[in-house]
Amino acid sequence: MKKYQVQICTISNELTPNYIPVIHEQFMPKELVLLASSDMDKKANDFIQVLKKNHPHTVIHTITIDDIYNLADLKSKVNSYIENYLEAHPDEEKGIVLNATGGTKLMSFELLSLFNSWGLDTFYFKIENSEVFFLQQPESSDSEKISLILHPKKIDLASYVQLHNHQIISTQKYTTSALKKALFEELIRFPDLYRPELSQLYYEIGRSSESLLTVPLVTPQLKVLDQFVAAKICRLEGKNLIFPSMEDKKFLMGGWFEDYVYSLVDQLADIQALELNIQIKSAEDNVHKPNELDVGFMRYNRLYLVECKTANYGGEARKQGVADLNKLKTLDTLGGRSTQLAFVSYFKVSPDMRDRAKGNHIYIIDGNDVQGLKKLLDKWSQDE
Numbered sequence: 001m002k003k004y005q006v007q008i009c010t011i012s013n014e015l016t017p018n019y020i021p022v023i024h025e026q027f028m029p030k031e032l033v034l035l036a037s038s039d040m041d042k043k044a045n046d047f048i049q050v051l052k053k054n055h056p057h058t059v060i061h062t063i064t065i066d067d068i069y070n071l072a073d074l075k076s077k078v079n080s081y082i083e084n085y086l087e088a089h090p091d092e093e094k095g096i097v098l099n100a101t102g103g104t105k106l107m108s109f110e111l112l113s114l115f116n117s118w119g120l121d122t123f124y125f126k127i128e129n130s131e132v133f134f135l136q137q138p139e140s141s142d143s144e145k146i147s148l149i150l151h152p153k154k155i156d157l158a159s160y161v162q163l164h165n166h167q168i169i170s171t172q173k174y175t176t177s178a179l180k181k182a183l184f185e186e187l188i189r190f191p192d193l194y195r196p197e198l199s200q201l202y203y204e205i206g207r208s209s210e211s212l213l214t215v216p217l218v219t220p221q222l223k224v225l226d227q228f229v230a231a232k233i234c235r236l237e238g239k240n241l242i243f244p245s246m247e248d249k250k251f252l253m254g255g256w257f258e259d260y261v262y263s264l265v266d267q268l269a270d271i272q273a274l275e276l277n278i279q280i281k282s283a284e285d286n287v288h289k290p291n292e293l294d295v296g297f298m299r300y301n302r303l304y305l306v307e308c309k310t311a312n313y314g315g316e317a318r319k320q321g322v323a324d325l326n327k328l329k330t331l332d333t334l335g336g337r338s339t340q341l342a343f344v345s346y347f348k349v350s351p352d353m354r355d356r357a358k359g360n361h362i363y364i365i366d367g368n369d370v371q372g373l374k375k376l377l378d379k380w381s382q383d384e
Helices: 016-023 038-054 071-088 105-118 157-162 178-189 191-206 223-230 246-265 317-329 351-359 367-380
Strands: 006-010 031-037 059-065 096-099 121-126 131-134 166-172 214-216 235-237 240-242 271-282 291-299 302-309 340-345 362-366
Touching: 006 016, 006 071, 006 105, 016 038, 016 096, 016 121, 031 038, 031 071, 038 059, 038 157, 059 071, 071 096, 071 105, 096 105, 105 121, 157 166, 157 271, 157 291, 157 302, 178 191, 178 223, 178 246, 178 367, 191 223, 191 246, 191 367, 223 235, 246 271, 246 291, 246 302, 246 367, 302 317, 317 340, 317 351, 317 362, 340 367, 351 362, 362 367
Parallel strands: 006 031, 006 096, 031 059, 096 121, 302 340, 340 362
Antiparallel strands: 121 131, 166 271, 214 240, 235 240, 271 291, 291 302
């Protein structure tokens, strides 16, 4: 892989094609030059903040483009930078590369012409498959002319969503135990056995105040409850269900399924980032209550968001199911236009929920399909 000392790129609304080539362990430059018009100032500043936080040794320059249609001025400014750089670094005549992915087509054509006149390389980053496509092949060995795919080993999720105008407020640290793993295995292995009782248990707990750690039950003789007691999530005293903490109560009320999905994603190959119970908000919204995401992960430079549900979506609950899908859909630009969404349900979803998911391009895994959840998540998040 050829190493370039300088990358020059144009800032646009979609920052992923600029970001990945800059942070890749073997492709990252020592210097980065950002071409930014006035309406892209915020995007440029977000980009600079993220890079300074994660890659403080990268030298960053900004060239302001006053008029995106004044191509002569654009060419003059970039040409001056190239002249000055090559004069200061005479041994690096091929060390500058243009990322032509961003900006307008006219800007890209003008810059491509300029770089061709200098004999410098230019590439386009294909966000669909993370390929660096050279618009003219670099003068190098045949082995380096093979398709170049950039997948950084790690991507900071908070930084990635910041590039797309969102802010992560908090995440939950994942912890597990042998008892919890045994609980997961039991509930997933026999879903038909435990689903009716789980629905009954949730109904009874839901009748009492959410803040109560001691919950009176009408039907304490439930096999599914025995499983949570065995995992030391709660205990029974007569007909009273007692939780040691609010975290334990939340775990029983659906957190266990979120933890299970997280544990499966953590076993997949090439995971660049993985977070549990993400509190997130838009940088532009003055909303006090942030959105909640159950599981979010990066794989092959894409952001995957998974909503995990243990609600019974039968009867009137179908309306809530459709609302849950609509809420998930609002997050489909959280990681740029390549963001992928999945809705994973321990219970079978209703036909109207399935139709809504299909229309919103949300991948559904439900009912007994959760028994093959790891394989399905792996296939869904494979590079295309």
